[in-house]
Amino acid sequence: MKGKWMIRTIIYLGLLSLLTSCLNGRELNELAIVTGIGIDKVPGSDEFKVTFQVVNPSATATSTGASTSESTVTIYSSRDRTIFGALRKTSRKASRQLFFAHTQLVVVGEEMARSGIKDLFDIFERSHELRLTSSVLITKDTDASTILKVLVPIENLPAVGLAKKSRNTAGLWGESRDVNVFELINTVLGGGELSISGVGTSGDTEEGMKKTNLEQTEVKTLVVMSGLGVFKDGKLKGWLEGSEARGAVWAQNKLKETSINIFTEKDKKAIAINIIFSKTKIKVDVQDGVPVFHVTVQEEGKVDETQGFVDFTKREEIVKLENLLEEETKAEVVDALKAAQRMKSDIFKFGTELKRTQPEVWSKVSGNWDTLFASGKLDVKVESYILSTGMRLKPYLSNKE
16 A cells, blocks of 8 residues: 555656746746847947837737837847847836847947957857847948937848848859858857948938838838958958958958959850859968968859850850959958958968967967958969850850851
8 A cells, every 4th residue: 555655656757747837937928028139339438329119019929900000120229238128128118028039139349349349249148148149230421329219121021131142242243241140159269350241321310210212113211231351359450342342251261151243254245154153262371480371162053144155165265265264353452451451450360370370370370460461462263164154155145246
């Protein structure tokens, strides 16, 4: 009997454990879901201005018949000397507790970035809610608060739309990078220099904050990706634009896909090449006390459009295009390397590579690496291959036209 009683007791205790609830459980209707965070520096003080983009449940739940005039998001901003303090202060304005598990985007103001961001993301590693996979962007010629206030077309939630735009631009155009909080922290801890995509606005920002901006076929105000921010010692040093930015992404082995125009030697007609694969390797040598940076790029592409007559049935014509593509790619990579040297910012991690492969040499030059990097010699090699010319070998325009 005693044995049966013990068995029953154990079973009952086991069943009771299934009836327990979370100690810190919270209902969804008690939470304000934050999709984006903006961090700005308050001029003349040590305070942060932290902006939160919060989902408006009644406007996003279309099945409830919510008014179309209602915005899908609400903006809250607070100031404090810590980000956590600003977060808590927001409770004075919001009727629900801020919830960060769905945060897609972190926007850092340009002035904040110039003053330094090394310690800015400490809260992200300590918090169990804040996501390390959130995309990070730096504003250009505006502040983070403004970026989060501008409504965007197609996407209901602006921060989610901007995070998608960052990934889309990095994946298709190649003049920017999609950097998340985890990569940023690891780069800072590893002693490397940062490069983070910039974001700005075009048009009247005040109008962009109104829902009427979206009630037309051509939106007058847009949030656009803008350049690549170059950091030195955790502080924004300058910007790379256009082909320089793409060259930097190429050299960093982060290019996924892009479109590049090359021009025929005879009539200077444009040919659009879609780069569908790219791989970059770097190597560093120190010769007579001067570093030599070896960069090798291998890329594959296909012809997507030609404005002139090129007979792709002839192998020599394809070889000519490959040579032109190699020259154009090399020029962009060299321009990016020289721009980074002028800023003395080793965003390509040449120093890290030298430390990994030749630690004894690195120990001798590490103390003066900034100067050595700026004066280092460049050795850039590019191997380009055109894999496809599309479904037509000869343009429908004759070479006489």
